[in-house]
Amino acid sequence: MTHADTNQSPLRTQDPEVAAWLQREDRRQGNTLTLIASENHCSSAVREATSTRITDKYAEGYPNRRYYGGCEVADGIEELARQRAMQLFAGAEDANVQPHSGTTANLAALLALAGPGGRIVGMALKAGGHLSHGHDKSHTGMVFQARQYGVDATGRIDLDEVRRVVNEHQPKVLIAGGSSYARNIDYKAFAAIAKEVGAFLLADIAHPAGLMAAGVVPSPIGIADVVTMTTHKTLRGPRGGMILARKDVAKLINSAVFPGSQGGPLMQQIAGKAVAFGEALRPEFRTYQQKVKDHAAWLAECLMAQGLDIVTGGTDNHIVLVDLRRTDVTGAAVEERALAAGLSVNKNAIPGDPRPPMVTSGLRLGTAAVTTRGFGRDQIKSIADVITGLVRGADPERFRPTVQGLCEAFPLP
Ligand code: DSN
Numbered sequence: 001m002t003h004a005d006t007n008q009s010p011l012r013t014q015d016p017e018v019a020a021w022l023q024r025e026d027r028r029q030g031n032t033l034t035l036i037a038s039e040n041h042c043s044s045a046v047r048e049a050t051s052t053r054i055t056d057k058y059a060e061g062y063p064n065r066r067y068y069g070g071c072e073v074a075d076g077i078e079e080l081a082r083q084r085a086m087q088l089f090a091g092a093e094d095a096n097v098q099p100h101s102g103t104t105a106n107l108a109a110l111l112a113l114a115g116p117g118g119r120i121v122g123m124a125l126k127a128g129g130h131l132s133h134g135h136d137k138s139h140t141g142m143v144f145q146a147r148q149y150g151v152d153a154t155g156r157i158d159l160d161e162v163r164r165v166v167n168e169h170q171p172k173v174l175i176a177g178g179s180s181y182a183r184n185i186d187y188k189a190f191a192a193i194a195k196e197v198g199a200f201l202l203a204d205i206a207h208p209a210g211l212m213a214a215g216v217v218p219s220p221i222g223i224a225d226v227v228t229m230t231t232h233k234t235l236r237g238p239r240g241g242m243i244l245a246r247k248d249v250a251k252l253i254n255s256a257v258f259p260g261s262q263g264g265p266l267m268q269q270i271a272g273k274a275v276a277f278g279e280a281l282r283p284e285f286r287t288y289q290q291k292v293k294d295h296a297a298w299l300a301e302c303l304m305a306q307g308l309d310i311v312t313g314g315t316d317n318h319i320v321l322v323d324l325r326r327t328d329v330t331g332a333a334v335e336e337r338a339l340a341a342g343l344s345v346n347k348n349a350i351p352g353d354p355r356p357p358m359v360t361s362g363l364r365l366g367t368a369a370v371t372t373r374g375f376g377r378d379q380i381k382s383i384a385d386v387i388t389g390l391v392r393g394a395d396p397e398r399f400r401p402t403v404q405g406l407c408e409a410f411p412l413p
Pocket of ligand 1: 037038
């Protein structure tokens with residue numbers, strides 16, 4: 001029970017309007033199965049840490065080198081988060097836990113490694129990359145001279161194309177990573193391509209960070225010069241970003257985060273990151289991540305067995321990207337139907353998508369959040385049945401009792 005559930009809640013007493021919205025969000029999450037690949041449910045310990053008084057504290061600078069007094073607690077927490085991060089991603093030589101998000105982590109890393117106006121190469125958003133990898137509507141595509149690579153006809157990264165684009169563009173930074181790419185990335189091959197032109201390799205592991213921390217998928221630590229990530233997806237922490245760097249570039253990275261691109265760090269989020277990293281260091285975390293990965297593979301298998309197409313024919317991580325082109329529905333339509341049935345999913349462009357980004361021919365699914373709720377293979381199969389039914393045009397209301405039953409049997413942490 002939280003304060004908000006009782007009449008003693010300061011929020012409910014002082015601002016019933018906001019309290020009501022937040023309670024509505026509690027109910028929404030409780031009564032919805034989250035299959036958005038970038039979302040998860042962090043623990044109540046993480047949530048508690050993020051709502052503490054340290055939110056009031058300004059701590060511009062870094063531990064023991066701050067621009068404000070009274071930072072001894074901030075120093076202790078930030079250093080703890082950094083040390084835990086380096087233990088979790090063994091081999092990382094430095095950790096910056098201040099980025100507010102994955103996008104600001106990427107901006108800082110690019111500023112540090114490419115410099116303003118520098119040349120960068122990343123994977124195109126429509127191929128499975130991320131906006132902050134040089135998309136022309138992102139600051140990373142405006143501030144830097146960006147070129148992008150795509151995927152081959154099977155939906156996998158085409159290393160020959162990466163090499164061709166890199167050789168033509170001669171970037172200072174090559175980015176490996178994506179937001180809807182369901183396959184492992186050959187970081188050693190990327191590092192070799194970067195080396196051919198003297199570029200830094202930046203690996204963005206925002207999505208598979210938790211799987212990598214647990215060692216259930218290959219990681220770029222020790223291969224890439226710099227690794228960026230978010231802390232709230234598979235890593236199951238609070239919202240935020242993080243950068244791991246080799247020692248020789250750590251100073252550049254730290255200066256690019258503060259003062260280069262951010263002001264005061266969000267100390268309450270850093271406290272939450274420290275808690276989440278502590279959780280991730282426990283043996284149960286590895287078991288959890290193995291299940292996340294197995295569930296995604298099983299979900300892809302169940303959907304394919306029912307006749308749906310999956311980009312690349314499966315997955316190596318927590319993401320399943322459904323290709324709807326052979327059906328008569330769009331990603332947007334299935335997203336809407338799914339919501340009516342109680343499933344939170346997102347429409348997503350697939351490689352070569354003929355439809356615009358707000359419509360799309362794809363559906364991106366992820367298994368991190370439902371695995372946190374305790375789902376097993378049977379429940380994943382039920383989800384596959386619901387999604388197939390929705391794609392085939394069944395009335396979403398038909399599935400609402402099934403979904404509600406799963407929500408009640410597997411409550412939020
Ligand atoms: N929100 C991230 C994702 O969904 O992958 C992208 O910014």
